[in-house]
Amino acid sequence: FLFPRLRPSNLVTMVNVQKVKFTTAVAAADFDRQGQLLSDEAYNTILEGRIAVVPNFLPSRFIQELRADAQNLHGDGHFTTDALASYGSNGNFDPSKDRAVLKLQQWKDVNLGNIRVRADFGATMARLRQDLSENLRRPDLAQPDSAAVAKYGNGSTEISYTRFGPGAFLKRHVDEHHEELKAAAGWSKPTRRSISWLIYLNEEWDGDKDGGQLRCFERRTRMARGTTVGSRQGDLQIGWLRATTSDPVERPVFLDARRNNPDGNVAMYVDAVNGGQQYISKLFHSHPILYMSGGEYLTQKLLMQSPEVAVRFHFIEPPKSKISDWLAQSPGFDEQVLDVDPKAGTLVLFDSVALPHEVLATRRRDRWATSGWMHEDQQTVYGASEDALPRAALT
């Protein structure tokens, strides 16, 4: 019972890949300077669901110290291959080659490696986090008394080193999903990923020879003016309305799971032209078709208010099955592919919910990065999970 993604994308075999242009280039960040750390263009790029690429964000001496710390800690056996290890080289798990990470507990351990450089770096990331909360107008990225800030301590961000051995890669994915798309576990977390960041640590990396590019799948068509990706009042984005000739812009689709009705119903909306929400789906009870393979087809058929909207709707990342996983290797016809080389000092930033990406297989050499996610507190649970809440709580 499968509906593989019947999208024209599945027929595309030639991929037109763009090398990243540093359209968001900013001079090396000047941490003594007051005011914003990045260019206006960089913030807008993130808010549009694209990737902001900032070469030479950190001075090379800083990068060298971070890389040496990562390599020493890896050499001393402090890295872990995570649950994502099955993404590994040729699908075969090999701990010597696979993606390995230094977990937060080890990162924070003052007795391990060069804690001074990690603390300095944490302070830098705390500064960046504050800057992003102001310039992206995401105050919840930096509320002093929030779980998101308290949880991660210095740097206030999920933070780690990563190492990809030769041949390792990471399949296409997004870093965060709406709570309703994560089944029962979705509502159990106090915080959620908001901004994904990476700073690469590799001298003289050449993607043509060394592979290991971060490949991003950006929307080809621009979104409606004034709209932004990610979330609205805590309702995460789950999809898009494609552009049409009569409405030639893309519109992010958000899922409202907090509807205060006794049935715990949810519904999808886009930004209304004059502000507020324009609901585009029926009210429906939270349903596994949102994360089942084939769910996109069923969502279009069963849940949308009108056929016009139904044909435009698609998930940010369609629910996966073994078959759709295999079919989805090519980018969608409405996506543009952008590759970023993991060069020493390059900072990348993107919305954790909106931008699908993958890491192409590395060749010949190890690929080092420091990376993580800045969190916001997850929205308050109202009627979303009947399993977790007594009915009486659904007021």
Ligand SMILES: O=C(O)CCC(=O)C(=O)O
């Ligand atoms: O290493 C990278 O460039 C990206 C890694 C990534 O996508 C992830 O850890 O979620």
Ligand SMILES: [Fe+2]
């Ligand atoms: Fe990722």
